[in-house]
Each structure stands twice: as C-alpha cells, then as structure tokens.
Amino acid sequence: MKEGKVLVRFRLNGKxxxxxxxxxDTLLNLxxxxxxxxxxxxxxxxxxxxxxxxxxxxxxxxxxxILAPTVEGKEIxxxxxISKEGELHPLQQAFIKAGAVQxxxxxxxxxxxxxxxxxxxxxxxxxxxxxxxQGNLCRCTGYTKIIQAIQLASKEIKSSCISD
Amino acid sequence: MLPxxxxxxxxxxxxxxxxxxxxxxxxxxxxxxTDLLVKMREGKTRPLWVVDLSGIREFGGVELKSETISIxxxxxxxxxxxxxxxxxxxxxxxAALKExxxxxxKNMATLGGNLCNASPAxxxxxxxxxxxxxxxxxxxxxxxxxxxxxxxxxPGETAIRQDEILAEILIPTPKSKLWAFNKLGKxxxxxLSIVNVAAAMEISQDRCEDxxxxxxxxxxxxxxxxxxxxxxxxxxxxxxxxxxxxxxxxNDIDPISDLRASAEYRKEMSVKLTEKSIKDAMDRGKT
Numbered sequence: 001m002k003e004g005k006v007l008v009r010f011r012l013n014g015k016x017x018x019x020x021x022x023x024x025d026t027l028l029n030l031x032x033x034x035x036x037x038x039x040x041x042x043x044x045x046x047x048x049x050x051x052x053x054x055x056x057x058x059x060x061x062x063x064x065x066i067l068a069p070t071v072e073g074k075e076i077x078x079x080x081x082i083s084k085e086g087e088l089h090p091l092q093q094a095f096i097k098a099g100a101v102q103x104x105x106x107x108x109x110x111x112x113x114x115x116x117x118x119x120x121x122x123x124x125x126x127x128x129x130x131x132x133x134q135g136n137l138c139r140c141t142g143y144t145k146i147i148q149a150i151q152l153a154s155k156e157i158k159s160s161c162i163s164d
Numbered sequence: 165m166l167p168x169x170x171x172x173x174x175x176x177x178x179x180x181x182x183x184x185x186x187x188x189x190x191x192x193x194x195x196x197x198t199d200l201l202v203k204m205r206e207g208k209t210r211p212l213w214v215v216d217l218s219g220i221r222e223f224g225g226v227e228l229k230s231e232t233i234s235i236x237x238x239x240x241x242x243x244x245x246x247x248x249x250x251x252x253x254x255x256x257x258x259a260a261l262k263e264x265x266x267x268x269x270k271n272m273a274t275l276g277g278n279l280c281n282a283s284p285a286x287x288x289x290x291x292x293x294x295x296x297x298x299x300x301x302x303x304x305x306x307x308x309x310x311x312x313x314x315x316x317x318x319p320g321e322t323a324i325r326q327d328e329i330l331a332e333i334l335i336p337t338p339k340s341k342l343w344a345f346n347k348l349g350k351x352x353x354x355x356l357s358i359v360n361v362a363a364a365m366e367i368s369q370d371r372c373e374d375x376x377x378x379x380x381x382x383x384x385x386x387x388x389x390x391x392x393x394x395x396x397x398x399x400x401x402x403x404x405x406x407x408x409x410x411x412x413x414x415n416d417i418d419p420i421s422d423l424r425a426s427a428e429y430r431k432e433m434s435v436k437l438t439e440k441s442i443k444d445a446m447d448r449g450k451t
Contacts, residue, residue: 023169023171024165024166024167025166026166046202047269050266050268060267060268062268062272065197065201065202065272066197067194067197067201069171069216070216131353134267134354135266135267135354
C-alpha cells in the first residue's frame with residue numbers, strides 16, 4: 001500500500017477498474033474526478049437529495065456517503081451502463097417520450113433508482129413507484145411526468161418480454 | 165472533502181478487536197457510513213483511523229437461534245425490513261423500518277450503525293426497546309450482554325466502551341401478536357420523527373396482561389413509558405382507562421422544542437399516539 005493511498009478494484013458498468021484513491025475520498029469524487037463519470041451529480045453531499053445515486057450490486061445508494069475504498073470487489077452501475085449496444089434503455093426512452101426531463105440534474109439518479117425498482121418489481125403500483133423515488137428529489141417538481149415515464153417503461157418492458 | 169484519516173479493513177474479528185484495543189481513542193468504526201460521513205464532513209468527528217468491519221462475515225445476516233432472533237450489526241435496514249424471518253416473528257420491526265429514511269439510505273445504513281449513533285429520533289430504537297432486545301458486545305477483554313434499556317445514555321451517547329464492538333442484536337421471539345408502530349413526521353416520507361411510538365401487548369380476558377411501550381424523539385434518548393405500562397397492568401381495557409393511561413406518558417418523556425416541533429406539541433402528540441398505538445395493537449387481536 002502506498003502511503004496515504006488505497007488501491008481499489010471494482011467493476012464499473014461491467015468493466016473492471018483498478019485505481020488508487022485517497023482513504024478519505026468518496027465514491028462520488030472517485031467517479032467524477034478520477035474516472036470522468038460526471039453524470040453522477042454532486043448535490044447536497046449529505047445523502048438527502050439522491051442526485052449522486054448509483055447502483056451498487058444492483059441496489060440504489062448515494063455515492064456521496066460511500067468511502068471510495070469500501071467499493072472493493074463491488075459492481076457499480078451509472079447511467080452510462082444501462083444502454084445496450086447504443087440503444088437507450090426503455091426507461092431512458094420513456095423519460096424522453098413522457099417529457100420527464102426538465103433541468104436534467106436529477107435525471108441520471110432518478111432513472112437508476114427506477115431501473116432498480118423495475119428490475120425487482122416489473123409491475124409496480126403508483127404507490128410503489130412513489131416510495132421507490134422518495135430519495136430522489138426533483139427541484140423542478142416534475143414528479144408527475146417522471147412517474148408517468150416509469151409507468152410507461154414498465155409497460156414497454158412487459159410488452160417486449162411478451163414479444164420476445 | 166472529508167478530513168484526512170487512514171483506512172483499515174480487518175479481515176478477521178480478532179484483528180479488529182486488537183486494532184481497537186490499541187487505537188480505540190483515535191478510531192471510528194464505519195458500518196453503512198450514512199451518519200459517519202456526514203459527521204466527518206461537518207467536522208463533528210475527526211478520527212485518525214476509520215475501521216471498516218464489512219470484511220467480518222459473522223457480523224451480517226438475520227437468523228433464529230432457538231427462541232431468539234439474532235441480527236448481525238452490519239445487516240442493512242433494507243435486509244432486515246425485507247427478511248421473511250423478521251416479517252414472520254417480529255413484524256413490528258419490519259413495519260418500523262419501512263418508515264425509516266428512504267431506499268438508498270436503507271440499502272446502506274446498518275442496524276448496528278444506527279444504534280451506536282444513538283439518535284434520540286431513531287425509528288429503530290423504539291421497536292427494539294418495546295421488544296425487550298439485548299445487545300452483545302465484544303472486546304479483547306471478552307463478551308458483555310446488556311438490555312437495550314441500559315444502552316442509550318443521551319444524544320450520541322451510549323454504554324458501549326471505546327474498545328468494544330457491537331457484535332449482535334438479540335430479540336426474544338415475541339409471544340404476543342399484538343403490536344403497533346406509529347410515526348409522526350412533517351410529511352409521510354423522508355423525514356425524522358416528531359414522535360414515534362412502538363407498543364407490544366398481551367391481553368387476557370379483556371385485561372392488559374403486559375404492555376411494553378417505547379417512544380422516540382421526545383427525550384434525550386429513546387425511552388420506555390413505564391408509567392403507562394404500570395398503570396395499565398392488569399387493568400380492564402376500556403376507552404376511558406386507555407385514555408387515562410395514555411395521559412401518564414408525559415411523565416416518562418422530556419421533549420425539547422426544535423426545528424421539527426415544539427415541546428408542547430410533542431407532549432400532546434405523545435399522548436395521542438400512545439392511545440392510538442394501544443388501540444392499534446388491540447385491534448390486531450380482533451382480525
């Protein structure tokens with residue numbers, strides 16, 4: 001171990017990453033500064049706003065409250081990791097179709113939380129959607145369209161499963 | 165940026181205990197990190213060492229050991245909320261954790277971390293108090309088990325010793341199916357409690373055989389409402405009797421006025437929520 005530096009190895013969007021981090025750096029800083037993933041937004045930095053949400057082993061977490069060295073061996077997914085072969089994820093398409101993006105600051109985190117929800121529960125009720133996105137604040141207050149987009153994506157995913 | 169510290173991740177329990185024995189004053193344990201990182205960012209704690217216990221396998225998971233539910237201190241809020249064992253044997257805990265923070269935090273925050281941070285407003289402490297839980301600590305000197313009633317000393321203060329690690333949360337399987345958890349906040353989501361109440365009850369022939377009632381966010385630490393419990397012991401459960409008992413709760417609490425609510429409001433709501441919780445628990449016996 002280098003003095004004051006910690007080696008951390010994890011998977012980012014399916015690809016292995018090996019990098020040195022300061023022990024007192026957060027995952028948010030590591031992603032934005034060291035790895036250039038600026039879709040992970042720096043908002044409140046105290047775990048209240050959800051703008052820095054990433055998926056850790058498939059579950060939404062706030063990267064501002066995760067120490068970078070603690071992601072050793074984990075799988076991290078950011079918005080860059082959810083499209084497949086250049087095609088946007090059904091949630092991304094639904095957010096566009098429903099007009100669920102205003103300023104866009106909350107969008108990456110919002111979509112990642114929604115993806116974790118649909119992966120777990122492909123047919124969520126309105127209440128379950130509202131509960132899932134409690135921790136992702138949209139200060140444009142565009143929740144109605146965000147919820148519509150998640151419902152739309154849920155339908156799209158179901159119908160594509162049937163046609164498959 | 166967080167203040168500087170060094171990061172250690174022991175792989176084995178013995179290593180962790182030895183490290184804490186040598187560096188207890190300068191170390192802070194990191195579990196989920198959701199409280200510690202905020203405190204470090206605000207400069208409220210400045211450890212030289214941050215000790216990550218996530219490599220210690222025996223600190224995770226939920227299991228039934230004979231008649232006792234055993235929860236590892238590193239089990240996350242989500243894991244415990246969704247555990248089929250907890251839903252079956254201690255549904256009050258599951259219901260309380262449903263109200264805890266929000267999804268991202270639930271995936272990170274741990275039971276051990278929440279208890280050791282000793283927030284007077286913890287939504288976890290009240291159900292554990294009402295369920296007569298015990299806590300097991302380990303240090304190089306050995307093991308210590310205490311009732312959770314003796315654990316909280318004040319805001320952020322607990323009976324844990326510097327060189328000790330919280331190793332296990334023990335809940336005797338509740339005999340009664342009568343329980344309630346009620347939380348009052350400014351909104352229904354994403355808020356700290358103004359007051360929360362957990363009740364576990366046993367009834368025999370319309371009389372209260374046993375009541376365990378705990379309240380959060382209305383005293384420097386989560387408290388048992390012994391005055392109410394004793395008043396109702398062996399009493400007939402009429403509406404009037406329950407109301408008289410609920411009024412006694414003001415003697416068991418010592419609320420402050422803060423950003424969330426005034427002390428007067430907390431007192432009134434403690435009485436109302438105590439009454440509601442006793443009635444909610446009784447209603448479970450009717451269905």
